[in-house]
Structure formats: C-alpha cells, structure tokens
Amino acid sequence: MKFNKDSNSYTFIFSIIIVLIVGVILTSVTLALADKKAYNVKVKKMINILSAMGIDSDRQNGEELYSKHIGDIYMIDSHGNRLDEYNEDFAFNFDVLKQNRDKTVAEADRIFPIFEGENESGEKVYILSMAGNGLWGPVWGFVALADDFETIKGASFDHSGETPGLGAEIATPMFEDQYIDEKITKDGSFHNIEVVKDGTGKDAYKVDGITGGTVTSKGVEKMVNGTLEIYYNYFTNIK
Amino acid sequence: MSEVVEKTKIIEEPLFSKKNRKLVTEPLSDNNPITVQVLGICSALAITVQVEQAFWMGIAVLFVLMIGNLAISLLRNLIPSRVRIIIQLVVVAFLVIVVDQLLQAFVPDVSEKLSVFVGLIITNCIIMGRFEAFAMGNKPWPSLLDGLGNALGYAWIIMVVALVREVLGSGKIWGASLFGSNIVGEETGLYAMGYMNNNMMILPPMALIIVGVIIWIQRTMRKELIEE
Numbered sequence: 001m002k003f004n005k006d007s008n009s010y011t012f013i014f015s016i017i018i019v020l021i022v023g024v025i026l027t028s029v030t031l032a033l034a035d036k037k038a039y040n041v042k043v044k045k046m047i048n049i050l051s052a053m054g055i056d057s058d059r060q061n062g063e064e065l066y067s068k069h070i071g072d073i074y075m076i077d078s079h080g081n082r083l084d085e086y087n088e089d090f091a092f093n094f095d096v097l098k099q100n101r102d103k104t105v106a107e108a109d110r111i112f113p114i115f116e117g118e119n120e121s122g123e124k125v126y127i128l129s130m131a132g133n134g135l136w137g138p139v140w141g142f143v144a145l146a147d148d149f150e151t152i153k154g155a156s157f158d159h160s161g162e163t164p165g166l167g168a169e170i171a172t173p174m175f176e177d178q179y180i181d182e183k184i185t186k187d188g189s190f191h192n193i194e195v196v197k198d199g200t201g202k203d204a205y206k207v208d209g210i211t212g213g214t215v216t217s218k219g220v221e222k223m224v225n226g227t228l229e230i231y232y233n234y235f236t237n238i239k
Numbered sequence: 240m241s242e243v244v245e246k247t248k249i250i251e252e253p254l255f256s257k258k259n260r261k262l263v264t265e266p267l268s269d270n271n272p273i274t275v276q277v278l279g280i281c282s283a284l285a286i287t288v289q290v291e292q293a294f295w296m297g298i299a300v301l302f303v304l305m306i307g308n309l310a311i312s313l314l315r316n317l318i319p320s321r322v323r324i325i326i327q328l329v330v331v332a333f334l335v336i337v338v339d340q341l342l343q344a345f346v347p348d349v350s351e352k353l354s355v356f357v358g359l360i361i362t363n364c365i366i367m368g369r370f371e372a373f374a375m376g377n378k379p380w381p382s383l384l385d386g387l388g389n390a391l392g393y394a395w396i397i398m399v400v401a402l403v404r405e406v407l408g409s410g411k412i413w414g415a416s417l418f419g420s421n422i423v424g425e426e427t428g429l430y431a432m433g434y435m436n437n438n439m440m441i442l443p444p445m446a447l448i449i450v451g452v453i454i455w456i457q458r459t460m461r462k463e464l465i466e467e
Contacts (some may be wrong), residue, residue, distance in 0.1 A: 011319040018326060022333045029337055033344040040347040059347070136355065161355040165288025165409070165441050211438045 044158075045092075051156035051176075052127050052142035053119045070127075072116040078108050080233030091115075097138050100131035112230060119144070125153050128231045132223025135215040136161040139170065139223060143179065149235035152193075155179040157220055167216030175217075178207035179224075190232045195221035254380065262384040266392035268461075272365045273396040274454045275464060279365040283397050284446040286356050290413050293401035295349050297394025299342075299357055301387070303334045304366055308386035311374035318375070327370040328361075335360045365393055400449045408440030 004010060043059055046066035050057045057065045073091040075083040086094075091113040099110055115127040124147045131140040141157035155176045162168040169175055178201055182193050186205070194206050195217045201208030209217035253259075272278045286296045310330050311318075318326050339357045342350035350357070360366065369389050374382040405411055410418045410430075419428015421436065439445055458464050 005317075005319050006321065011322055014317065014319055015322055015326070018329055022329055026333060026336055029340050033340050036344040037340075040343065044347065044351075163285070163288075165404075212441050 048156045048158060049115055049117075049127050049142050052144040052154045053117055053125055054144070054154045054180075055120060069119070070115055070117040073113060075111050075113055076231070076234045078110050078112075078230045078233070080230075080235075080237040082234070083111060086111075094129075096129050096131040097140055100133075100138065110230070112227065114231070114234070115142075117144075119153065123147070123153070126231075126235075128227065130223050130227035132219050132226070134159050134162045134170075134219040135167050135213075136163070139216065139219050141220070141223070143224060143228065145184070145228075145231075145235075149232075149239060150183050150185040152179045152182045152184065155224075159216070162213070162216050165212075166210065167213035169210045169213055170216055170220050175207075175210060182207070184228050184232065190229050192225040193221070259381060259384055262381055263388035263391070266385075266388040267395065268392075268457070269464065271392045271396060271457075272368070272389050273393060273450060274457055276365075276368070278368050279363050279393055280447070280450070282356065282359060282363055283400060283450060284443045285359070286353070287397050287401040287404055287446050287449075288408065288441055289405050289411075290398060290401045292352055292356075293394075293397045295353055296356060296360075297390070297397060299338050299353070300360055300363065300365070300393055301390035302338055303331060303360055304369060304390040305383055305386035307331055307334050307366060308369055308374040308382040309379050311370045312377060312379045312382035315375050315377075323375065324367075324371070327367060331366050331370070332361050365389055396450070396453065399453065400446055403449050404440045404445060407437050408445075410436050 040059075043062045047057050047059070047062045050062065050065055050069060053069065055065060055069060073088045075086040075091050075094065077083055094111075094113045096112065099105060113129050115129070117125055117127060119125050125144040126147070126149075127142050127144045129140075129142055131138060133139065137160045139157060139159045139162070141155060143155045144153040145151070146153050157170045157176060159168060159171060162170065179193070182205065183191070184193065185191055191205055195209045196206050197209050197214065199208060200206055209221075266272055269275065273280065273283055282296065286292045307330055311327060314326070335358060338360070339350070342353070342357065369385060373385045377385070402412070405413075406417065410416060410421065418434060419430050420426060421430040
C-alpha cells in the first residue's frame with residue numbers, strides 16, 4: 001500500500017501513533033524504576049541527616065548507620081509545641097519542601113520534624129530539617145544542634161538545580177563546615193547567622209558566602225535563620 | 240545487468256569504509272560541532288566547571304545522539320515532512336527522559352551532579368542539527384556513526400574546557416586537589432605560598448573565551464577552516 005506522506009490524515013495518524021508509543025514506553029520505564037528511585041531518595045535523606053551530625057556515610061552503609069545513630073523522631077508546631085499525634089514514619093517522610101512551596105499554609109501553621117540522635121562522640125544532638133529557595137529551584141538541608149540548644153554541631157545542605165561549581169557548592173563541606181560551632185543565641189535570645197561577601201566569615205555569627213553563588217548563599221541564609229528561629233521556640237519551651 | 244552489479248556494490252560497502260570512518264573522524268576536528276559549526280555552546284558554558292560533569296554530560300549526549308540518529312534514520316521514510324521537526328523533538332525528549340530516569344535509578348550520585356543539565360540536552364542544537372541535517376537523509380549505519388563522531392567531537396572539547404577551568408578555577412582535577420588545601424587560615428601546599436585560584440575561571444563567560452582560544456589554535460593550524 002502506498003501512503004501519501006503529505007496528506008493530513010497520514011500526518012495525524014503518524015503523529016498519534018508516535019506519541020502513543022513514546023507515552024507507553026515512558027510510563028513503563030518510570031513505573032519500573034519508581035521503587036529504586038524512592039529507595040535512593042530515602043537513603044539520600046539518611047545520608048544527609050548523618051552528614052549534618054558529622055558522620056560520613058555512603059549509599060552502602062547509610063541505612064545501617066542511620067538506625068544506629070538516630071533515635072526519636074517527632075513533629076513540632078511553629079509555637080514550639082511537640083505534636084504527639086504524628087508518628088515516626090510521618091515525621092521521617094514529612095516533606096518540608098512541599099510545605100515550603102505550599103502558599104496556602106500560613107507561616108504560623110507550619111510544622112517541622114526533629115530527629116534526635118547521638119553523634120560519634122556520644123553527644124546528644126537535635127537534627128533540624130529545613131527548606132528554602134535558591135536561584136533556580138529549592139534548597140534544603142539539615143542542621144544539628146547540640147543539647148545546650150545554642151551551638152551548631154554541623155550542617156548539610158542540598159539543592160535540586162543550582163549551578164555546578166557556583167551555587168551547587170553549598171552542598172560541599174567547604175561551605176557546610178563553616179556552620180560548625182556557630183551559636184544561634186546572643187544574650188539569651190535568638191541571633192541570626194549572616195552569610196557575608198567580605199571574607200569575614202571567620203567571625204562569630206558569620207559564614208562566608210560562595211563566589212558566583214550569591215543568590216543561592218543568601219537563600220541558605222534566609223532558610224537557616226528563618227527555620228532555626230521557629231525551632232528555637234521549641235527549645236525555649238523544653239529548656 | 241549493470242544495474243544489478245551497481246546494487247550489490249552498495250550493499251557490500253564495508254562497515255568501516257573510508258567514507259564511514261570519515262563520519263566519525265571529521266567531527267573530531269575539521270567539522271567539530273562546537274569549534275567549527277559553533278553548536279551546543281550553551282551547555283559548553285554551563286557544565287564545564289568540573290571535568291567529571293563534562294565527562295558524564297558527554298556520555299549522556301553520546302547515548303542520546305547515537306540512538307536518536309539511528310531512530311530518526313529508521314523512520315526517515317515514514318516521517319511526514321510537515322511535522323518532522325516535532326517528531327525529532329519527540330524522539331530527543333523521549334531519549335533524554337529515559338537517560339534521566341536511568342541515571343536517577345542506577346547512578347543517583349551522577350544524576351545529582353548533572354542535575355538540570357540532563358534535561359537541557361533536549362535543547363542542545365547539535366542533536367536536532369544532526370537529526371535534521373544527517374539522519375533524515377541517510378541510512379541507519381552511517382547515521383549511527385555520524386552520531387558517534389559528533390558526540391565525541393562535542394565531548395572532547397567540553398572536557399578540555401572543563402579541564403582548564405577546573406585546574407585554574409578550583410585547583411582540582413576530577414574533584415582531587417592539585418595544589419594543597421585552600422581553607423582560609425589552614426592553607427597548605429601552593430596556597431600557603433600565596434597562590435590563589437582564579438575565580439573568574441568559574442564564571443560562564445570564561446568558557447566562551449576558552450572555546451575561542453581553542454578555535455583560534457585550530458584555525459591557525461588548519462588555514463582552510465578560515466572563512467573568507
């Protein structure tokens with residue numbers, strides 16, 4: 001049978017068939033790989049939580065180290081009350097990124113998870129989860145707070161699409177480790193940690209931003225200060 | 240009789256004939272997609288800060304370009320000419336999504352490193368360029384070779400650019416420090432002697448300047464590439 005390749009009906013039929021084939025294959029690929037991807041995301045979260053506590057792990061031992069070092073997980077509200085109606089699974093899987101995106105949830109109604117753990121030297125730490133906005137997309141991370149409720153023991157940040165070599169450097173130890181030993185209080189009340197450009201990051205309450213990654217660095221600054229202030233309400237309550 | 244002879248001649252053309260080898264070797268130098276055709280410049284700017292990213296980007300483009308060229312070439316006599324660009328776009332988008340999904344599932348660390356740039360392969364002009372200029376008019380095997388040649392031509396240029404930028408901009412190759420540690424206050428190696436990374440190298444315009452330098456060197460060596 002000879003087709004008229006330029007007829008309208010052939011063009012329509014050909015396009016529809018191609019799109020259907022592509023659609024079916026893509027759907028099957030996505031469904032077939034869904035479990036693997038979900039597992040990767042879960043382990044990545046565990047690695048990030050451990051990294052905030054100063055424990056290095058990889059995709060092989062992440063799950064094991066996580067269960068060894070992390071204990072209680074629970075939710076708090078923005079006034080600093082512990083919410084016992086949510087269980088551990090809910091708290092682990094709670095998506096602070098989604099909450100950050102969702103403009104229908106008022107700031108005062110936001111809830112946040114806390115991971116209690118013990119670092120390698122046996123000190124109790126509270127790992128706090130946060131989300132904010134970078135240049136191209138969301139940034140998120142974990143900050144580990146010592147049980148004096150004011151000293152940061154570690155931080156780990158991540159992003160979905162910041163520029164490699166520029167904004168993406170927030171996810172490297174070079175940037176993250178600057179938060180270690182910074183204090184979040186001054187004279188008994190909450191104090192911001194500033195991201196600076198002038199190279200004075202060694203000073204207290206300051207960390208150096210990333211050259212060429214100013215918007216991302218400032219996004220991290222806003223996220224860390226905004227979220228830690230909310231968490232601080234909880235620590236004031238249990239002090 | 241002579242017609243029959245003519246036909247068998249075409250069929251029996253060896254897989255790696257001189258003409259077919261040229262399809263692979265030409266894009267590496269004299270017809271390089273980046274330095275001669277000046278295509279795919281946008282991704283050459285974006286992912287050439289680190290060699291590792293440039294390498295994985297090269298692999299991803301290689302996969303998409305070879306399979307894509309093959310698919311378009313197989314479909315070339317069926318594709319209605321009025322919608323051919325859209326069909327090409329569907330094929331490249333499909334392949335890129337598959338690559339992205341496979342990376343996420345099997346090599347999640349690489350997927351995180353490349354982040355959004357995998358998706359941007361769709362807009363890489365080299366791919367649409369080869370589909371339209373070559374695969375639409377040639378048989379599957381030459382198209383596959385053409386895809387291989389152009390992807391390699393793209394990959395080696397971006398890796399050279401990334402090498403220059405990573406060494407001079409971050410003092411590293413493939414993430415490994417070359418000149419010691421440059422953590423403020425605890426410098427070692429060259430940094431302790433006052434060496435500093437050139438931060439300008441990290442910024443996108445420097446990729447363009449390095450590509451320009453490569454074009455300059457290439458045209459000095461091969462005068463026939465210089466346009467009137």
